[in-house]
Each structure stands twice: as C-alpha cells, then as structure tokens.
Amino acid sequence: MTAQLTRKQMRTVWAETVVETMATDPRLVVLTADISSWFFWGAKEQHPDRVLNLGIREQAMIDIAGGFALAGMRPMVHTYGPFLIERPFEQLKIGLGHQDVGAVLVSVGASYDDPSWGRTHQAPGDVALLDTLPGWTVHVPGHEDEVAPLLRRAIAGDGRVYVRLSERVNTEAVPVADGFTELRRGRDGVVVAVGPVLDQVLGATANLDVTVLYTATIRPFDHAGLRAAVGAARPDVVLVEPYLRGTSAFEVNEALADVPHRLRSFGTWRDREARVYGTAEEHDRLLGVDAAGLAESIAAFLR
Template identity: 55%
Template sequence: MTAFALHTDTHHPPHRTPLRSSDQRERFYELLPELVASDPRVVALLADIGAGYVDLPPGIADRVVNVGIREQLLVSTAGGLALTGMRPLVHTFAPFLVERPYEQLKLDLGHQDVGAVLVSAGGSYDMPTAGETHFGSRDVALLDTLDGWTVHVPGHADEAETLIRHALPGDDRVYVRLAGTLNAAPLGSGPGMSVLRRGSRGTVVAVGPTADRTLTAVDGLDVTVLYAPTVRPFDAATLRETLTEPDVVLVEPYLAGTSTRYVAEALSGIRHRVLGLGVGRAELRRYGTVAEHDAAHGLDVAGVRRSVEQFLLG
C-alpha cells in the first residue's frame, strides 16, 4: 500500500470547479476532504482514479490512501479497516469497484459482516471511448447476489451529496452509483420513491438519471411516473400504494431487468406485468457516444416512448 500522492489522472480531463459542481464525480472530489476531516473514523481509499483531483488540507493526508491500480487490494483494505472500527469510503470506476473485486466484496466485506461506502463513477458507458474495459452495466445486478447492500443511484449532484453524507455515519454496506448524464434538478433523495406524476394506464419507474428523459418520453400519456434514487432496498410500499393498472415499466441506467424481481415481489399476489428497460446483455462492440449507446439500448427518449406505448398502451 502506497501513501497518497498527487498525480495526473489520465481518465479525466484537468478541470477545477471552485465549489458545488453540478457534475456528480467532481462534487464527490470537492466533498471528499471535508468528509474525511469531519469524522475521525472515515478513511478514503482510492485506486489511482481521482487521486490527482483531491486537495488535502493538513491533518488528514494519512486517512486518504491511494493503493494504486490494485482493485482487489482496494476492497480488501476496506474490509480490514472496517474490522478495526474505521469507516472506509472507497472510490473508483464501476467495473473496477464491483466486477473486478467481486470476490473481495463477497468475503472481505460480506462474509466478515463489515461495512463500507463504495462510490463509483463511469456508470454503464459514461466513457465510451475507453471501451468495454470501462463499461459497468452489471454492477447493481452483481450486488444483488450478495446480502445486505444498500444501493443508491442519484440523478443529480445534490442528491449524491445527501446520500453519501447520510451513509457515512453507519456501519453498513452502501453502494453509491454516480453518473455523467444527469437530471436538470434534484427530484428527491429517498430513501423511498417520489411521485412525479399520476396516471391511470400503468406505472413507469424511472431510476436516477433516467428521470428527465422518461418524463419527456411519456409526455401526454396517461401513466404514473415514480422516481427512485435508491433501488435497494426497493420501495415496494410506494409502488403498491400508487398502482392503478398492474402494469409496470422499469427504466434503469444499467443492465436491463435488474429490478424486475423486486417488482414481482412487491406485487406478489397481484396478477401483473413488468417490463425492464436498460442496457442490453448483447455487447455492441462499438465506441460511439453516450447518446448513441442510449439509442442502441432503447434508453433515449424515442426508445423509452416506443417501449412504454407498446407495453402499456398497445
């Protein structure tokens, strides 16, 4: 394990925002020194990503540790620190935080029954020019195979800040999934769902950064839209309480169908239909742009509109 050292992060263009960035990842880097300084239990663990973008005031440098490009070590270190009573705040890109160290998440955190706050960036294909190595659409589905995880998918930087601040004082396992494409304004920071609009022909659940496009896509359609910045635990109560027709469309910014099981459990005993929109399982083998990937997966406005109309109104 190496001491923290400032250096150039080639995965992110040099940029400094004085205060309160609207970009979720930049907001996290702005907050990180304050979060560490505010609680002697908190130790931030990095794996090179972001190491050149955190300004450290005197007195906390020994609690911001860069382990280098060693993601398994990153999570194992978090597990060890948690056993001593520390509260690890762990950060890197989504595929490096969940997919690569999956065994360490299972054993060093889960099996030892200790907690940490994991904050990812990059999302599903937020950096398409980096290619498949940096694509992370399977993260939430993978965490669903493990026990005891809270999963936040904020759609705005203000929501992300609130959720991270609330997560730090605990001892549980929390995953905060930061994204590059965001909603124009905060819509709620949970833990439950918010009702964005009501209708009678079915329910559309928009997760995190998909809310704005979903609202645009269903404009003029007689459907309820719920907003979920937190997906685990899944807010079954709000879904049931606002249900009209027992037909539900999920719009998720990661692997399609990830939360369909939770809808089925929420509506157990009710004959229902559910459609899960999200990133397809088939690998596209294309770079392109974020907008082009959205369109290819049916997650752009036109794609969401088409799917909702066919499923709920067809």
C-alpha cells in the same frame, strides 16, 4: 445554458463532500486506485494516515477497506465501476460481506458514460452482481444535488453502501427520499425511473396517462411505494434503469406477488454487447432508452 455550464459534476460534489466530512469525522478513510486521487492531495496533507492511493490494486483495496472497517474506521473506496465491483468481487464477498463489515463504495463511469474507453471501463451489470450478496444499500443519484445528502447518510452509518455516480444528469434534482417519489399520477400504468434516466422517462411519457415514480435509492427496494402506486392505476409496470435490463424485475415481482400484473424492463442489453464507441447518447438510441425509443416502446406495451 449558462446555468448548465456552471453545474458541478457528481464526482466533484462527491470529493468535496468527502473532504469536508473528513475534517469532522475521524472515522472516515479514503481509498483510491489512481482514479480521482488528485481530488484528495490537499486532504492527504492534513490527514496523511486517512488518505491512501493504492494504485491499480483493486482487490487489495477492498481487503484493506475490510481491515479498516474491522478496526472501527469508515472506509470510502473509489474507482471506475468495473474495477470496483467486478474485478474485486471475491473480496467484496469475503472481505466485506462474510466478515459482516461495512464500507462506502463510490463508482464513476456508470454503464457507458464515456464509451471511448471501451468495454473495459463499462459495468452495466454492477447492481445485478451486488444483488447476489446480502445487505447492500444501492444509491443511483440522478442529479449532482442528490449526491451530498446520500453520501452523508452513507458515511454516518456502518453498513455496506454502493453509490453509483454518473456524468449524465437530469435537468432538475428530486429531493432525496427513502423510497419512491411520485412525480406524476395517471391511470394506465406505472413507470419507474431510476437515477439519471428520469429526463428520458418524463419526455417519453409526456403524452401518456401514467404514474411516474422516481428513486435515487434502488436497494432496499420500496415495495410499499410500488404497491401503493399500482393500487391507484392499472397494474402494468415499466421499469427503466441505467444498467442491466431487468435488474430490479425480481423486486417488482416480489412487491406485487399477490397482484396480477404485467412488467416491461428497459436498460442495457442482456443477450449481446455493443462493440462500438460513439457517444453515450448514441448508445441510448441503440439500446432504445432515449426518450423517442422509450415513448414508442412504452406506448406499445400499455396498449
């Protein structure tokens, strides 16, 4: 219990990594929209021209990031998911994508980390929305120790990268890899866990003879890794993602286009909304993505 209490939140690891990197990478510029701006008060004193808090002007923030990128800088842009992806979507499409310049977007709030803020602070469709634009890398870390290596890689590059932070984390980190990491091998199917849903998936499949794959990088999708796993098991695939249900279903079907297979997806609802507050754990149970709900549904699917 003591070790759990001393763990850092993903957002803290993100901020510390960015501040540390600013000292050695003169390209890095940080853009915030009030949210988390306090993490960079010290950095702003040292790098006043590379730390900008733009207030609640998210559309302008993305276009400014595009301007910095055109000037050879590496913009790091941060706020809650709906204000980072949904509100300035046109700017993402034109200011970054159409101009073919890069930035690192880092969100907090995930799908429903803190439901008390209501629907305005929830963005379960963020990854699906980015899927309509070409060239995005998407990282969904499941543990605070996975954040820094993913960030350093993103900052060092020049592409368009989305890092989806969560306040909810797995018990243990998985070493960061380019594609899927096999955590368990079985014969009756393949279960894919993305980011912070791994603990639920491991609990749900503890008594099932299935292969469990994990990834903190869902775009690009590891087609080869999934094909290899399906080749050693029955071609029944379960996809568990911490956002809109079926977001990666297209990628699964593309990977297995010439392999007869069945697919079942889990995540947030597509056809209705949860108009309640409560806790994140209560939302898990409502959506059927807690360990007990997943165990029942996955076992029924595989039967």
